[in-house]
Amino acid sequence: MLGYTVKRLLTLIPTLLIASILIFLFIHLIPGDPAAILLGDSATPEDIAALSAQMGFDKPLWQQYLLWIKNVLHGDFGNSVFFKTPVLDVIADGAETSIFLALMTMFWIVLFGIPIGILSASFHGGWIDQITSGGAMLFASIPTFWLGLYLILIFSVGLGWFPSSGFPSISDDGGLTNLRYLILPSLTLAAPNAALIVRLVRASMLDVSREDHVRTARSKGLHPARVSIKHVFRNALIAVAAAFGFTFAALVSEAVVTETVFSLPGIGRLVVQSILRRDYPVIQGVILFIVLLYLVINLLVDLAYARLDPRVSLQ
Amino acid sequence: MQCGTALILGLKTILQVCSVALLELDNLNIAVASKDKLLPVVHDCSLSLAEHETLGIVGESGCGKSLTALAIMGLLEGSQVKITSGSIVFDGQNLLEMKPSRRRLIMGDRMAMIFQEPMTSLNPVYRIGDQIIEVIRQHRRISNQGAKQRALELLELVKIPQPEDRINSFPHQLSGGQRQRVMIAIAMACDPALLIADEPTTALDVTVQKEVLDLMLDLQQRTGTSIILISHDLGVIAETCNEVAVMYRGRIIEKARTRQLFSHMAHPYTRGLLASIPSVVTDTDWLEAIPGRVPTIDEQLSGCAFHPRCAHTKTSCSQTEPPLIEVQEHHAVRCHFAGEI
Numbered sequence A: 001m002l003g004y005t006v007k008r009l010l011t012l013i014p015t016l017l018i019a020s021i022l023i024f025l026f027i028h029l030i031p032g033d034p035a036a037i038l039l040g041d042s043a044t045p046e047d048i049a050a051l052s053a054q055m056g057f058d059k060p061l062w063q064q065y066l067l068w069i070k071n072v073l074h075g076d077f078g079n080s081v082f083f084k085t086p087v088l089d090v091i092a093d094g095a096e097t098s099i100f101l102a103l104m105t106m107f108w109i110v111l112f113g114i115p116i117g118i119l120s121a122s123f124h125g126g127w128i129d130q131i132t133s134g135g136a137m138l139f140a141s142i143p144t145f146w147l148g149l150y151l152i153l154i155f156s157v158g159l160g161w162f163p164s165s166g167f168p169s170i171s172d173d174g175g176l177t178n179l180r181y182l183i184l185p186s187l188t189l190a191a192p193n194a195a196l197i198v199r200l201v202r203a204s205m206l207d208v209s210r211e212d213h214v215r216t217a218r219s220k221g222l223h224p225a226r227v228s229i230k231h232v233f234r235n236a237l238i239a240v241a242a243a244f245g246f247t248f249a250a251l252v253s254e255a256v257v258t259e260t261v262f263s264l265p266g267i268g269r270l271v272v273q274s275i276l277r278r279d280y281p282v283i284q285g286v287i288l289f290i291v292l293l294y295l296v297i298n299l300l301v302d303l304a305y306a307r308l309d310p311r312v313s314l315q
Numbered sequence B: 001m002q003c004g005t006a007l008i009l010g011l012k013t014i015l016q017v018c019s020v021a022l023l024e025l026d027n028l029n030i031a032v033a034s035k036d037k038l039l040p041v042v043h044d045c046s047l048s049l050a051e052h053e054t055l056g057i058v059g060e061s062g063c064g065k066s067l068t069a070l071a072i073m074g075l076l077e078g079s080q081v082k083i084t085s086g087s088i089v090f091d092g093q094n095l096l097e098m099k100p101s102r103r104r105l106i107m108g109d110r111m112a113m114i115f116q117e118p119m120t121s122l123n124p125v126y127r128i129g130d131q132i133i134e135v136i137r138q139h140r141r142i143s144n145q146g147a148k149q150r151a152l153e154l155l156e157l158v159k160i161p162q163p164e165d166r167i168n169s170f171p172h173q174l175s176g177g178q179r180q181r182v183m184i185a186i187a188m189a190c191d192p193a194l195l196i197a198d199e200p201t202t203a204l205d206v207t208v209q210k211e212v213l214d215l216m217l218d219l220q221q222r223t224g225t226s227i228i229l230i231s232h233d234l235g236v237i238a239e240t241c242n243e244v245a246v247m248y249r250g251r252i253i254e255k256a257r258t259r260q261l262f263s264h265m266a267h268p269y270t271r272g273l274l275a276s277i278p279s280v281v282t283d284t285d286w287l288e289a290i291p292g293r294v295p296t297i298d299e300q301l302s303g304c305a306f307h308p309r310c311a312h313t314k315t316s317c318s319q320t321e322p323p324l325i326e327v328q329e330h331h332a333v334r335c336h337f338a339g340e341i
């Protein structure tokens, strides 16, 4: 297990290098000049060229890449063109919001997705199943921005229970009560993914319940609930765990929309705004960070998978 | 004269009451729900099994052996297979009228089952020891340590080498024969009065088949369990059973004490079945197959279920279904011409 983990971590290095090249190439394919955007409409071409040269954007692309990657390997991601502060600081600011948002979202997904999925499978064909499956279908197909706006309309504007936007930093003024700012956004983000988990748990439990070993479990005289959880769900969990990797990928893209709707200072919004500003160093840094996170989460999923299924051996 | 028959009838009833039947199936009918109708798959199945005895059920694939076994065990609940009428009396209680919670007290304790598919009948994610312990702790008030001790004994009993190591193995680390031994250990864990073995060796290597079968019979000697042994191998049945029921298309077409059946088999299907066993047919080097094929369950047939394949078919065979008639004591045959052919 440990050997495998180390080996997998080592393979991260070439993957990240390839990813960094692709990121660099794609970003410079976006038309538009950061200097021009920074200086605004009134700037003369000479001003723009001067600023471009000052920031090193006039050199050939491969030289720019080599310089960047050399600095990155030394832990220096450069400065943001827009904020003028180090890219790592900019990412760290956004990461706080995003990490709390992600954790809270995962909490909802597990809290709602798994029990409702189990209920749906246990009473499959009955009215409970019809309601939960119908609900899952609905939530899986509602667009994130629409759900977010409606939640704001009902719970912030209408009932006044939760704030509608922003997220004051917890590390700055230290109150965990600030988490209430994240309740609506995390619910918005969780809804479609929890719905997918409901459907996945239901489908894999129904698959497993047809397996022979479930009949053996029932022949022992176990209570149906025990058969359902200990035997059927435990085996279905293997397929569900594998899907959590994909859920993460979906979360990243949906977070962009959610953070925009709720004006949250998170990574998702940072990416979008940096692209609009052509803030190349920030975009490169953030996307590299997301790729790394994605690879690590996939590694964790694989490790969990091997934990859950004794037939899988990690080589 | 009349007085004599009455006396005999009376004696018979007394005998029936006195004989200790552990299990009694009376006119059990099973049907598969498909779309909006019920397709009958087991018809008027009546069987009885005394304590310490072994009952064999033989028949071709798809004739309803497993469904009958699952019905007795109570494992049809929740599937599209339904019991439409009849009764299953075990230990003097009709299982079909029992609340599910009471029935579960019997399942795995007084009654246990070994399945046809040893490779997939154990849960792949749990250690075999835990799977044995689970059934013990379900039915006995015993500490985890005590249950583990009992699991070790059981593994030894079913002749798994190095039980102390094997108890921590996962099913995929065991061979098919060993997995079936573990299934036997699970089934025997609470000393059941009835063990249902549904083709316990069909999926195993020929060399392993005999070992597993011998193991079951050995355990029966020790514990006095009654066994229902399902097989399509008349040879195995002849060696191990006290009584045999032959099924064809969901019907019992002949049943008798084993010696009676093999010396006086009366139904043409039973004879065909015997003739298709190479070890019994010694003077020919060809195998006699019963002509034709088993019709599928949704084909409607009038008259005797076997008449399209029977060599002795007469016109009445395709018109009325023969009842199960006692041609001798403890020997019943479902054929219009049982005494004649």
Ligand SMILES: Nc1ncnc2c1ncn2[C@@H]1O[C@H](COP(=O)(O)OP(=O)(O)OP(=O)(O)O)[C@@H](O)[C@H]1O
Binding pocket: B032, B041, B059, B060, B061, B062, B063, B064, B065, B066, B067, B068, B079, B080, B081, B116, B232, B297
């Ligand atoms: N769940 C089910 N749904 C529909 N039909 C079924 C179901 N289970 C069994 N059947 C049908 O019922 C009939 C009897 O099946 P059963 O499994 O009892 O046969 P069997 O005698 O055990 O055969 P084998 O020797 O192959 O195990 C078969 O024709 C089968 O197709």
Ligand SMILES: [Mg+2]
Binding pocket: B065, B066, B067, B116, B198, B199
């Ligand atoms: Mg079968």
